[in-house]
Amino acid sequence: KNEVEQSPQNLTAQEGEFITINCSYSVGISALHWLQQHPGGGIVSLFMLSSGKKKHGRLIATINIQEKHSSLHITASHPRDSAVYICAVSPVAGSARQLTFGSGTQLTVLP
Amino acid sequence: KAGVTQTPRYLIKTRGQQVTLSCSPISGHRSVSWYQQTPGQGLQFLFEYFSETQRNKGNFPGRFSGRQFSNSRSEMNVSTLELGDSALYLCASSLYWGAGQPQHFGDGTRLSIL
Numbered sequence: 001k002n003e004v005e006q007s008p009q010n011l012t013a014q015e016g017e018f019i020t021i022n023c024s025y026s027v028g029i030s031a032l033h034w035l036q037q038h039p040g041g042g043i044v045s046l047f048m049l050s051s052g053k054k055k056h057g058r059l060i061a062t063i064n065i066q067e068k069h070s071s072l073h074i075t076a077s078h079p080r081d082s083a084v085y086i087c088a089v090s091p092v093a094g095s096a097r098q099l100t101f102g103s104g105t106q107l108t109v110l111p
Numbered sequence: 112k113a114g115v116t117q118t119p120r121y122l123i124k125t126r127g128q129q130v131t132l133s134c135s136p137i138s139g140h141r142s143v144s145w146y147q148q149t150p151g152q153g154l155q156f157l158f159e160y161f162s163e164t165q166r167n168k169g170n171f172p173g174r175f176s177g178r179q180f181s182n183s184r185s186e187m188n189v190s191t192l193e194l195g196d197s198a199l200y201l202c203a204s205s206l207y208w209g210a211g212q213p214q215h216f217g218d219g220t221r222l223s224i225l
Contacts, residue, residue: 031211041148041199042218048211086154095167097144097205097214101154 002027006087006102013109019074021105023087026068030096034061034072035086037104043086046072077109113138115204115217123223129190132220136183136204142166143185144214145177148199157200160185161208189222197224 003026013019023032034046047054047061049070054061058077063070074081087102116135124130136143145157156169160179177187183204189196201219205212 033214035216040218041201041221043201043203043216045214045216048213088154095159096209096212097142097159097203098156098167098169099146099154100156103153 002029002089002091002100004087004089004100004102006105008105009103010106011108013077013107015078015109015111017077017109019077019081019107019109021072021085021087021107023070023072023102024068025089025100028065028068028092029089030092031090032063032070033088033090033099034070035088037084037086039083046085074107079109079111082107082109115202115215117200117202117217117220119220120218121221121223123225124192125225126192126194128192129188130192130222131186131188132200132202132222134185134187134202134204134217136185136202137215140204140206140215141183142205142208142212143179143183144203144205145185145187146201146203147171148201148219149195149197154201157187159208166208192224194224196222198222 031050036044058075060073084104086104088099090096142161144159148154158168179185199219203214203216
C-alpha cells in the first residue's frame, strides 16, 4: 500500500509570497494528482502528472519519479488561494481512480 | 456544461437506518468514482463504476454498495448506519475508465449520523 506524506500540514503566508507544498510517496505510481478543496467541501483537480513539470497560471507542479517526490508551487500568492491542497497518487496496477491521498496542507494567505 | 451534481448536499440520519446518495456525472462521462472523507481517516476510495459495472472497490465493509445506471448516473447506498459513517461523500467522474483520465469532483454530500 502506498504511503503518501505531505508537508507542511499548515502554512500561513502573506499575500504575494512564493509558496511550496511537498508530497512524497513510498511505492511507484502511474500518476500524481494535486487537488484543491475549499471550505464548502468541493474538490477541484489542479494537476495530473506522471513526469516533469506542469504550469497553469500561477500554479506549478513538478514531479521527480526517481525520488518519489512532487512539489506544488504557488507564485504571487493571493488570499483566494486559501484552501486545503491535497496530493493523491494512482497505482501502477489496477484502476487509476483508486487514489491514495495525503492528509492535506491547509494554506492560509493573509492580505 | 454542468459539472458533477451530487444530491442531497446535506443529510441527517440515525444509527441503524440506511441512506442512498446520488451522483450525476458530467454529460458524456461514463466513469464514476466515490470517495469518503472523514477527519480521522482523510480521503479514501470507496468504489468505481464504468458501463454499469463495479470495476474496483476500496477497503470498506459490505454495508457500502453502489450501482450505475445506463445514463451513467450513480448511487451509493449505506445500510445499517453507524456513527463512524458520518463523513463527506464525494463523487468524481471521468470520460472513460482507462488511465490518464482527469477526474472532475462534485461538491459532496455531507452525511451526519445521530
